[in-house]
Amino acid sequence: MKTKSSSKHPASPETSTETATTPVFDLQLPEYYLNRELTWLAFNKRVLHEGQDDRNPLLEKVFFLAVVGSNLDEFFMKRIGGLKQQVGAGVRRLSIDGRLPQEQIDACHVVVHEILAEQLLLEKKLRQELAGQAIDILKYLELPSEDQELANCYFRNEIYPLLTPQGMDPAHPFPFISNLSINLLVSVRYPGTDHINLIRIKIPTGAEVPRLVQIGKKNVFILLEDLVANNLPLLLPGMEIESCAAFRVTRNAITERSEEQANDLLAMIESALRDRKFAEIVRLEVERGMLDLHRGKLAAELGVDEEQDVYDVDGILGLRDLFQIAAIDRPDLHFAPHHPVDNPELLGDDPNIFHTIREQGNIFLQHPYESFDTSVERFLREASQDPKVLAIKATLYRTAKNSRIIKYLINAAQNGKQVAVVVELMARFDESANIRWAGFLEEAGIHVTYGIVGMKTHSKLIFVIRKDYNGLRRYAHIGTGNYHSGTARAYVDFGLITCDPDIGADLTELFNYLTSGCTAIRRYLKILPSPKQLKKALLSKIAREIEHQKEGRTGLIQLKTNALEDKEMIEALYRASMAGVHIDLIVRDTCRLRPGVKGLSENIQVISLVGRFLEHGRIYYFKNDGEDEYYIGSADLMKRNLESRVEVCTPVESARHKALLREILDLQLTNSRNVWEMRQDGSYIQRRTDDEKGSVCVHHFLIDKAEKRSAAGRLALAKKKNKKKGGGRHGQKQDDQ
Numbered sequence: 001m002k003t004k005s006s007s008k009h010p011a012s013p014e015t016s017t018e019t020a021t022t023p024v025f026d027l028q029l030p031e032y033y034l035n036r037e038l039t040w041l042a043f044n045k046r047v048l049h050e051g052q053d054d055r056n057p058l059l060e061k062v063f064f065l066a067v068v069g070s071n072l073d074e075f076f077m078k079r080i081g082g083l084k085q086q087v088g089a090g091v092r093r094l095s096i097d098g099r100l101p102q103e104q105i106d107a108c109h110v111v112v113h114e115i116l117a118e119q120l121l122l123e124k125k126l127r128q129e130l131a132g133q134a135i136d137i138l139k140y141l142e143l144p145s146e147d148q149e150l151a152n153c154y155f156r157n158e159i160y161p162l163l164t165p166q167g168m169d170p171a172h173p174f175p176f177i178s179n180l181s182i183n184l185l186v187s188v189r190y191p192g193t194d195h196i197n198l199i200r201i202k203i204p205t206g207a208e209v210p211r212l213v214q215i216g217k218k219n220v221f222i223l224l225e226d227l228v229a230n231n232l233p234l235l236l237p238g239m240e241i242e243s244c245a246a247f248r249v250t251r252n253a254i255t256e257r258s259e260e261q262a263n264d265l266l267a268m269i270e271s272a273l274r275d276r277k278f279a280e281i282v283r284l285e286v287e288r289g290m291l292d293l294h295r296g297k298l299a300a301e302l303g304v305d306e307e308q309d310v311y312d313v314d315g316i317l318g319l320r321d322l323f324q325i326a327a328i329d330r331p332d333l334h335f336a337p338h339h340p341v342d343n344p345e346l347l348g349d350d351p352n353i354f355h356t357i358r359e360q361g362n363i364f365l366q367h368p369y370e371s372f373d374t375s376v377e378r379f380l381r382e383a384s385q386d387p388k389v390l391a392i393k394a395t396l397y398r399t400a401k402n403s404r405i406i407k408y409l410i411n412a413a414q415n416g417k418q419v420a421v422v423v424e425l426m427a428r429f430d431e432s433a434n435i436r437w438a439g440f441l442e443e444a445g446i447h448v449t450y451g452i453v454g455m456k457t458h459s460k461l462i463f464v465i466r467k468d469y470n471g472l473r474r475y476a477h478i479g480t481g482n483y484h485s486g487t488a489r490a491y492v493d494f495g496l497i498t499c500d501p502d503i504g505a506d507l508t509e510l511f512n513y514l515t516s517g518c519t520a521i522r523r524y525l526k527i528l529p530s531p532k533q534l535k536k537a538l539l540s541k542i543a544r545e546i547e548h549q550k551e552g553r554t555g556l557i558q559l560k561t562n563a564l565e566d567k568e569m570i571e572a573l574y575r576a577s578m579a580g581v582h583i584d585l586i587v588r589d590t591c592r593l594r595p596g597v598k599g600l601s602e603n604i605q606v607i608s609l610v611g612r613f614l615e616h617g618r619i620y621y622f623k624n625d626g627e628d629e630y631y632i633g634s635a636d637l638m639k640r641n642l643e644s645r646v647e648v649c650t651p652v653e654s655a656r657h658k659a660l661l662r663e664i665l666d667l668q669l670t671n672s673r674n675v676w677e678m679r680q681d682g683s684y685i686q687r688r689t690d691d692e693k694g695s696v697c698v699h700h701f702l703i704d705k706a707e708k709r710s711a712a713g714r715l716a717l718a719k720k721k722n723k724k725k726g727g728g729r730h731g732q733k734q735d736d737q
């Protein structure tokens with residue numbers, strides 16, 4: 001990397017204390033920043049590697065392959081879609097790494113093709129390994145005759161009535177092609193004629209129509225489109241089939257409109273969802289072997305660039321459907337079963353959770369190692385039933401299809417509690433579900449609002465006001481993950497259940513802001529909310545570490561986040577590194593900072609952890625001259641999270657909970673099984689150890705730690721109960737029963 005000599009470029013205010021011989025870096029230069037899209041694709045390569053890693057069980061490798069397919073779908077819908085919108089609008093603004101929108105698209109296509117080549121090799125390898133375990137994904141023509149008849153019977157009874165052949169001629173215009181649907185393009189002609197007709201057949205999808213058709217009770221599968229293609233004479237009787245090939249389109253998902261100009265936010269979101277259905281196509285995938293004439297016709301009719309936007313697929317179209325195979329019940333081909341344990345701090349012999357919270361002060365949660373049901377859901381369930389609870393407030397960004405969280409909120413309203421819920425309608429890909437939930441909540445008499453105009457409410461909060469024995473007391477859950485029971489089993493997240501009066505006062509202010517929309521200045525005692533306070537606070541804490549370092553006291557910053565994209569945050573971290581502060585960054589996917597650049601970032605290491613669970617929790621640690629500060633929260637270090645979303649980070653202050661966070665950070669920073677180290681150019685190398693057998697997956701290690709904590713908690717509780725039985729009752733604690 002080039003450095004700018006201070007003799008040629010006068011030092012800026014933040015570097016004015018440096019000596020004349022110290023390199024001065026112009027942090028506005030694009031060469032010091034990586035591209036957001038390319039670093040995200042690098043993350044997808046790391047996920048793909050988990051599918052290639054033979055230390056993982058077979059069906060888990062299939063799962064990772066399906067994740068890669070799903071991730072690429074979303075990448076085209078969100079990231080390529082957004083860049084194409086910029087190109088169409090004539091945007092000439094450079095990204096912070098110095099690229100025009102079209103240049104970013106071009107660079108992404110190169111990397112996508114690299115991923116697809118590796119993905120195809122892995123797909124072929126895994127299909128061979130599956131066959132070795134009597135799990136076969138075959139072509140229809142590879143089935144023995146008796147299995148073909150079983151498949152044909154299934155087609156006639158279950159699929160044939162669902163199909164609608166659509167012609168393409170002057171009387172039948174080119175049909176609408178829905179996003180991510182599997183389609184067949186069939187060319188046919190009447191016997192004795194030369195005229196070719198093109199017909200589109202959409203393959204039905206949904207929970208009741210699996211993409212991979214199981215033959216009988218065996219683990220033998222064929223693709224549904226392959227079954228349809230081999231039964232075309234029944235669907236198109238009397239016609240001669242000339243060719244048949246599958247295709248799939250991906251549409252732009254960036255169809256949001258300006259909230260400021262909307263008279264009715266709900267109507268605006270519903271309109272945007274309709275727009276998304278008909279949005280511009282950003283990718284066309286075609287089965288390899290499709291006739292060039294038909295490939296070109298599809299590209300022309302769909303309005304895509306045949307050279308850039310059309311992908312010939314040699315394997316399975318839509319690899320996300322391999323989740324069906326990954327879910328096969330073969331315990332020997334999966335990770336050892338994981339059953340979340342009860343949090344030991346919630347194992348008290350008092351059945352009332354509010355008494356336990358009051359006794360503990362704060363309860364720290366680690367999901368998925370600890371149960372979401374017996375912690376977060378229990379907290380809300382008891383709040384909905386407790387006659388002393390007067391009010392409940394919550395934020396909802398994403399939740400499960402059959403959500404108990406929604407059920408308990410409705411129960412609370414039916415039990416006479418005041419209930420207010422801030423529903424984020426613009427949670428991408430969950431807009432329709434959130435609109436429905438908002439309707440259910442309103443019908444139950446719950447006060448529903450949609451947050452602050454122009455901002456997404458991304459914070460994860462449940463706030464309970466209860467009439468305790470000595471007056472009103474406020475209880476809260478603040479988390480890093482959504483109130484979604486499904487992702488709570490697969491995502492690594494953290495939470496804090498607390499009755500801290502300062503946090504309670506802060507959340508009172510925050511919910512008043514969210515429900516009123518009033519932007520008056522609000523003061524917070526402990527929490528760090530965005531968009532007003534969080535970014536300023538983090539930058540201030542980084543600057544404080546720099547001052548400690550300059551004064552001879554060792555500075556240390558450790559940040560665990562899903563993404564590091566905000567330019568001001570990166571600049572601050574660069575300045576801290578140049579001042580000698582050691583910085584550890586655990587960044588799951590996008591990271592625009594270049595680590596290890598001499599003179600600039602040689603004190604920064606960046607690692608990424610990819611394994612059994614998805615890393616989703618955020619931890620922000622500052623040494624603060626030995627007064628260790630830990631925060632957890634909903635915000636990533638991205639411009640959107642810090643400046644245009646409502647996020648909340650909360651301090652973790654008790655010594656025992658700080659010790660848990662320290663254990664997590666130390667383990668992830670020293671682990672050799674799932675860690676990738678980032679290099680200056682944005683590439684990653686997997687950390688290796690000479691003793692592979694002794695290298696334990698960090699997630700499995702934390703499963704074991706959680707089980708031991710829970711077992712110790714149960715043992716302590718049993719001893720406490722036995723002691724009470726032996727000693728009788730010597731007193732009665734003051735409570736509010």
